[in-house]
Amino acid sequence: MDVIIVDDQGIVRDGLKMLLSLNEEIRIIGEATNGEELLVFLERMTPNVILMDIRMPVMNGIEATKAVKEKYPNVKVIILTTFNEDEYIFNGLKNGADGFILKDSDLKEIIKAIKAAHEGTLLLHSDVTSKLISALRNVPESPQAPTAEKKDLSKILTPREIEVVEQIMQGKSNKTISATLFLTEGTVKNYVSRILDKLELKSRSELIIYLKEK
Template sequence: MIDIIIVDDQVIVRDGLKMLLSLNEEIRVIGEAANGEEVLSLLSIKVPDVILMDIRMPIMNGIEATKVIKAQYPNVKVIILTTFNEDEYIFNGLKNGADGFILKEIIQSIKAAYEGTLMLHSQVTSKLINVLQNVSEYSSPSAMKKKDLSKLLTPREIEVVEQIMQGKSNKAISTALFLTEGTVKNYVSRILDKLELKSRSELIIFLKGE
C-alpha cells in the first residue's frame, strides 16, 4: 500500500484527487494540507510514502515546502502537481529534490516515484532539457562536475548510475544487475554520498550537465 498526502490550497482539487486515487486499491490517502506549513505540521504526526504537492499556495509554496521536506524526510517522495509548465518552477523543483513534476498521469507517476524512478511529463522533459542547455555552467553541490567518475565510483557503482540514467527503478536495476533491491538502495546511497548529492534528481541533472 502506498500512503499519500495531498497538498493543495483548493479544497475542490484535493477532493477530486482523493476521489481519483480511491479508485486504485494500491493507494491510500492518509492526509491533506492547504499549504507548505500545514503539511510540515502534518508530517510530525504521520509520514507518507508520497506527497502530491501543488506549487502556487499561500503562506509557503510547493517549492519551498519540497526543499524542507526533502531535507527532513529524505525517503518521502514528492511529486509536484501543476498546470503551470514554466521553466523556473520545473528547474527549481527538481533542484530542491522533487521526485517528479507532472501535469497528468497522476497514479502512474505516484507508483514510479515510489519505486525510485524519476517521472516527468513529456512537455516538462523538453522544458528541462532546454533549461539545462541554456545554463552555461550548472553549479553542482559537489563542484566536481568535471572530474572523471571512474576515479570516484567503483565499476559496480558506475553500472548502477548507468541504469539510473535510463530511468529505471531500484526494482528494475536489481533485476538487470542480478542484485537484491536492498543492495541497489545501498549502492544509490553510496553514490549520492560520494558525489555530495541529495537525490536521484540531482544526480541526473549533475550528469546531464557534464
C-alpha cells in the first residue's frame, strides 16, 4: 500500500515514516506539511492511503480531506490527531474521512487503520468511537425521526441490507459482519456497495452521518 503522510511537524512525519517502514506491506511515497502541498503532490502521484493531520497552516486536514475526496474519491484518508473533539470527528466524517485515530495510537493500531481503510472499512480508534457515540446521543432530534428513518430504509433496502447497515452502525468490519451474519466477506462487500448505491452515498462515513442526521 502506498501511503502519504501529511503533518506540519517534521518530527511527527519522521516518526511515522520510521515506524511504518518496519511493515513490508506499506510504502511511504511522499509527505506534505499542509493540505495545499498535498494537493500539489497528488497531481504527480496518487497513494492508496493518506495519513492526515487536522491542525495545519494554509489548509487544515478537514479542508484537505474534502478536497481530496472531491477529486480523488478512491483515495482513503485517515485523520490522525492528538485532539479528541466532537467538531473534528463530525466534520472529518462529513467530508469523507475513512478513519479517525489518535496520534498516540501504537504502531499496531495505525497499521490496522491503514489496512482497514484500504479495504474500504471505516475504522475509528476506540476512544474516538466512544466520543462519537456520546456526542450523537446528545444531538436533539424530532420524536418522529426514527420512525420516518426506518420507514424510508424499508422502502429502499432489503431486510438483509438493513441487517448489514445495523452492523455497520455498530462499527463492525466486513470480516466481523460476515461472521455475524454467516456470509462471505465478498458478499458483505457487495451488500455494502449496493447499500451505498441505493442511498446515493460514497462511503461508510457518509452512511453513518446520513443515518444519524436523518
